[in-house]
Amino acid sequence: MERAIIHSDLAREAIQPPSLLNKYLDLLQSDINKLLLKKPLEDVGCPVCGEIARRESFQKMGMTFNVSKKLGNIYISPRPSPQDLREFYLESSARKFWLTEFWNNTYDQRIAKVVIPQLEWVNDSIMEHISRGPVEVTEMLANNWGYASLAEGVIADARYHLASPLVPDALLPATLRENVWPEGVENESQDAVLMFEALDRSTDPQQTLSDAKAALKSGGLCFITCLLSSGFEPQILREESDIFIPPERMNLLSYEGMVQLVEGIGGLDIVEFSTPGVLDIQNVIEKLPGRERFLNYIFKERSDTGVVRSFQEFLQLNRLATFGRLVLKKRSV
Amino acid sequence: MKLLKCGIIGYGYMGEIRRRIIEGRPDLSLDWICDPDIDKIPSQPGIQITKEANQVIDSDVDLVFICTPNDLIPDLTIKCLDLKKHVFCEKPPGRTVNDVRRMQEAEKRNPSGKLMFGFNHRYHPGIMKAKAIVDSGRLGKILTLRGLYGKSGGKSFPDSWRNDVSISGGGILLDQGIHMLDLFNFFLGGFTSVKSFISNAHWGFDVEDNAVVILQTGNDQLAMLHSSATFWKHMFQLTVILEEGYLTVEGLLSKTGSYGRETLTIGRRQFEDEAEAIGNPSEEIVYFDRDLSWDLEVEKFVESIRNNTPIVESTSADALNVMELISNCYKESGFPTYVKEPY
Numbered sequence: 142m143e144r145a146i147i148h149s150d151l152a153r154e155a156i157q158p159p160s161l162l163n164k165y166l167d168l169l170q171s172d173i174n175k176l177l178l179k180k181p182l183e184d185v186g187c188p189v190c191g192e193i194a195r196r197e198s199f200q201k202m203g204m205t206f207n208v209s210k211k212l213g214n215i216y217i218s219p220r221p222s223p224q225d226l227r228e229f230y231l232e233s234s235a236r237k238f239w240l241t242e243f244w245n246n247t248y249d250q251r252i253a254k255v256v257i258p259q260l261e262w263v264n265d266s267i268m269e270h271i272s273r274g275p276v277e278v279t280e281m282l283a284n285n286w287g288y289a290s291l292a293e294g295v296i297a298d299a300r301y302h303l304a305s306p307l308v309p310d311a312l313l314p315a316t317l318r319e320n321v322w323p324e325g326v327e328n329e330s331q332d333a334v335l336m337f338e339a340l341d342r343s344t345d346p347q348q349t350l351s352d353a354k355a356a357l358k359s360g361g362l363c364f365i366t367c368l369l370s371s372g373f374e375p376q377i378l379r380e381e382s383d384i385f386i387p388p389e390r391m392n393l394l395s396y397e398g399m400v401q402l403v404e405g406i407g408g409l410d411i412v413e414f415s416t417p418g419v420l421d422i423q424n425v426i427e428k429l430p431g432r433e434r435f436l437n438y439i440f441k442e443r444s445d446t447g448v449v450r451s452f453q454e455f456l457q458l459n460r461l462a463t464f465g466r467l468v469l470k471k472r473s474v
Numbered sequence: 475m476k477l478l479k480c481g482i483i484g485y486g487y488m489g490e491i492r493r494r495i496i497e498g499r500p501d502l503s504l505d506w507i508c509d510p511d512i513d514k515i516p517s518q519p520g521i522q523i524t525k526e527a528n529q530v531i532d533s534d535v536d537l538v539f540i541c542t543p544n545d546l547i548p549d550l551t552i553k554c555l556d557l558k559k560h561v562f563c564e565k566p567p568g569r570t571v572n573d574v575r576r577m578q579e580a581e582k583r584n585p586s587g588k589l590m591f592g593f594n595h596r597y598h599p600g601i602m603k604a605k606a607i608v609d610s611g612r613l614g615k616i617l618t619l620r621g622l623y624g625k626s627g628g629k630s631f632p633d634s635w636r637n638d639v640s641i642s643g644g645g646i647l648l649d650q651g652i653h654m655l656d657l658f659n660f661f662l663g664g665f666t667s668v669k670s671f672i673s674n675a676h677w678g679f680d681v682e683d684n685a686v687v688i689l690q691t692g693n694d695q696l697a698m699l700h701s702s703a704t705f706w707k708h709m710f711q712l713t714v715i716l717e718e719g720y721l722t723v724e725g726l727l728s729k730t731g732s733y734g735r736e737t738l739t740i741g742r743r744q745f746e747d748e749a750e751a752i753g754n755p756s757e758e759i760v761y762f763d764r765d766l767s768w769d770l771e772v773e774k775f776v777e778s779i780r781n782n783t784p785i786v787e788s789t790s791a792d793a794l795n796v797m798e799l800i801s802n803c804y805k806e807s808g809f810p811t812y813v814k815e816p817y
Contacts, residue, residue, distance in 0.1 A: 143599070146759040261612060269606035297610060417758070458761070 145466075146457040147417040148450075149258075153424060155250040161243050166386075168235035170202050173387060176229045178203050182219030188346045188392045189214055189402045199380035204387040206380070208370070212398040215370040217391050223344045226388060230284060230307035240285060240312050256287045259337065259466075260295040263364050266468050267296065267333055270362055270412070276332040279304045279322070281353060282339035284389070289317050302326070304356075307342070326356040333362045340402075341367050342389050350406050354471060363409065363469040371395035372463025373421040373456050377436070381428050384463065396460055399467065409469040415457070418464030422453050478779065481506035481530035483550055484541035485515050488564050488592070491729075492539040495772050502776070506530040531557055537588075537779065540564060544648075545641045548573040552580040555587045560779050562772070564592040566652050567793040569643020571801045574794045581790055586782075590775045593788040593796075595653045596660055597767035600723035600738040603760060604714060607721060607740065608661060614717025619661060619697035621654040621712045624705030626732075627677070631703070637679040645681030647672065648800055651701030656796045657712060658689065658697045664795060665689040665697070668802040672809035676704045687803050708732040719743050727765030736762045 186193045187209035194210040208215050221229065230236055244251070267276055275298045280288055283306040292301040304322045306313070313321070326334075334353040343349040353363050368375075368384055370393040375382050384390060394402060396414075403409050426440050439448055456462040480496050482489050485507055496504045506522050507515050508530045515523050524530065527546075530538060531553050537560035540550050548568040554561045555577075567574050581589045595601055607613060625631075625646070635641045636649050658665070667690040677683045683703040690696055710733050714721040719742040725734035740758040771788060778785050 142763055144761045144763075146761070148757045148759075150756065261610075264610055264612070265603065265607050268610045269603050273609070295612075 142411045143413040143415070143468075144458070144460060145413065145415040145417050146454055147258075147419065148454075149254065149419045151250075151254040151419050153420050156247050156255065158247065161246060165235055165239055165243055166202075168238050169233070169386070172229065172233040172235045173202055173204065176232060177221050177225065177388060180221060180225050182221055185216070185218045185220055187212060187214055187398075188216050189394060189398045189405065199385075201380065201385045202387050206385055206387075209398075212401060213370055213395040214398040215375065215385075215393040217387055220344060220391060221388065226342075226344055226391075227307065229388060231309045236284070237309070237312065240308065244285065244287070251287060252291070256291060257295065259366065260288060260292055262466070263292075263333065263335060264296045266362055266364070266412070267299075270470060271332050271360065274298060275300065277330060278302070278333045278335065279326050279331045279356060280335040280337065281305065281326075281356075282307060282336065282343060282349065284308060284338075284342065286313060286317055288335065288337060289320065290314065325352065328355045329358050331356045331361055332358060333364065335364045337364075337366050338368070338389075340365060340392060340394070342391055344391060346392050346394070346402060347406065350402060350409075354406055354409055357471040359471060359473045361471045362412075363467075363471070365399075365465075365467040365469070367399065367465045367467075368393050368463055369396055369399065369416060369465045371397070371461070372416065372418065372465075373461055374424050374463045377425050377433065378428055378430075381430075382424065384424075396465075399465065403467075403469060408472050410472060411467060412470050413466070413468040414460060415467075416460045416462035416465045417457055418462030419453060420464070421456055421462050422449055475501055475780075477501060477503045478537055478776065479503050479505045479533075479535040480537050480539065481508070481533065481535040482539045482541060483508045483527050483530055484543070484546075484564075485509035485511075486541065489539070489541040491768055492541055492562075492772075495768050496539075498769070499772070499776070501780075505535055506533055528553075531559070536560060537562065537775075543635050543641050544569050544643050548576050551577050551589070555580040555584045555589060558584060558587055560588040560775075562590050562592065562775050565656075565793075566643070566648050566800075567591050567790075567797060569648075571794065571797045574790065574797050578790045578794065588775065588778050588785055589790050590771070590778070590785045591788045591790070591793045592771065593653065593656045593792065594767040594771050595657055595726075596787060597770040598723070598726060598736065598765065599762040599767075600725075600736045600760070601657065601660075601712070603738050604712075604721045604723055605660070608714060608716070613719040613721070613742070616661060616695055616714055616716055618695065618715045619658055619712065620715070621658065621697070621699040622702075622705075622709055623650055623654045623699070623711075624702035624709050625650065626706050626708055627703055632677065632679075637677070637681055639680040642681060644800065644804070645674065645679065645683060645685075646703040647682055647685040647687070647701045647803060651685055651687075651699060652796055652800060654699050654701065654712065655687075655799050656792065658699070659792065659795050659799070661714060662691050662695055662697065664691065665799065666692045668799065668806050670803040670807040672804065672807040674809075682809060685803065685807075689799075708734075710734075717743075727762060736765070738762075 196208040198207045278299045279302045281304045302320050304326045340346045496502045508524050508527050538554045540563045551561050669688040672682045672685045674682050685701045687699040710726045712723045722739040725736045727736045738760045744755045
């Protein structure tokens, strides 16, 4: 299976300015208290294998993250029901803030450094693996419209749909409303299904991936981006890492967990599994514990950008960075 | 689904690969293998082994893989087509342009037979992804191509039949450079001008050990190839320069891994300021782990037979185009070739 290494000058501050992030987190904490913690939560096991045994657990914003024993997946349990989670996304003032203030203030950087490159990745793979011509593309469980607003301009000859988006109707741009499929997708109708961090926020990743597979035509492609628990940042920082934001990060699967999830669903071949993340070291340096003597030495004392770049490249090459992306191909019957 | 019966003529490096591919497909059966040295062919129930190519050609096989040295390719291919067999023919497609024309004539008089040539580099993962990106148009039009393709030579290299011009028809350019020139045609669609320098200065065989070729299309797109038997390491590198970026396929997945890991580097033109452009532009490097090129080309071939649709890639027209290009390289350089075109 393919793997990609990306050299990018993406900086965290550019897409998550501290002032906006802090305000978002304040609003989010209030919403979690009001909209999630007051409702019944359900205990669940590992989102891939159902195992209950855990290596450890830690708290973030009032919710419990657990590390599964066998696969090292990190997941929220107890967790909200799918219906409560949907209501959260539609009613949350934090999400409204993100979709308006946060999005507008980071728009240029997000479009240039995140959205367009990911859509180009999708387009390249469609061009490579699917016959040229009109393609039906659906984004599942979208929590913003960044990709949808630009997709038809980047993906050649695409008809782009949003299936069950986690976005309030009132905030969705009018031009995109007719592309929304609130009830999901017809089976075997799509050339490509896109899940940008959708498995991370799903209450049931197995069901979500099964739905994606069902929606695909034979030979169709499923694109996944995700954060991985096996990545450098959560491995070094664990609960000190800022990536554990509930309920958005409901599940962070490990590399092994993601492979097992795909193999467990069956009928999907992994064409690409890359971890082209570029933020691991930036994020780790900020909060690096003193006990990590070697990492403190190479990232802080050595002060050599070449070493840092080469270390991030090592992480990417060996699928050890935190941001992951996959291309799955539905087997022909 | 009816099993298609297959025969392999020539059981060297390529014959072995074709056997593996045939045996890996449930819709093909391998019935015959032919080679002058039958002792090297591992026997297996159901597979008949012979020294006589005619035994394969006259049998009831549906398709034949021609994996012989270059001088035998045209006549064997023509015989197979005239007996209504489908033919998958390794590169190079004979020794001369006229060899290809003769095969095309046989193809025309036997329209039910499919004829495909083994330009498998088109199906290497790095090339397929690069072609998809070029076709997407996101990096603009192609300006130039640059190809390096070469071998290290080795202990047995001087004794290879490939260096006997009466058998091979040419040296490294015809044997290996043909793949890169086929890729040039694949990306740019053909050339109108050819300049070349061809030499046998190091090994001193009748065939060339180095060729430097410069090409131009009617749209002023340029391409440059260095094909070499003196690189001292196996090397493959194809760079496509486009208006808005560049693509480099480097290394080739192979049985031995001697060409290095296959990668595709995707770079985007970022800077207008010449001083800043010296730095590291934003690049994506894709690493590939599996070479399915042999499987994919046979898949296309079998699909075409099953569906009775025309061969659309690695066709006899592609073979003719690349052999004409090579012939023009030889002519332009003045390098003496033993095998003369009869026209």
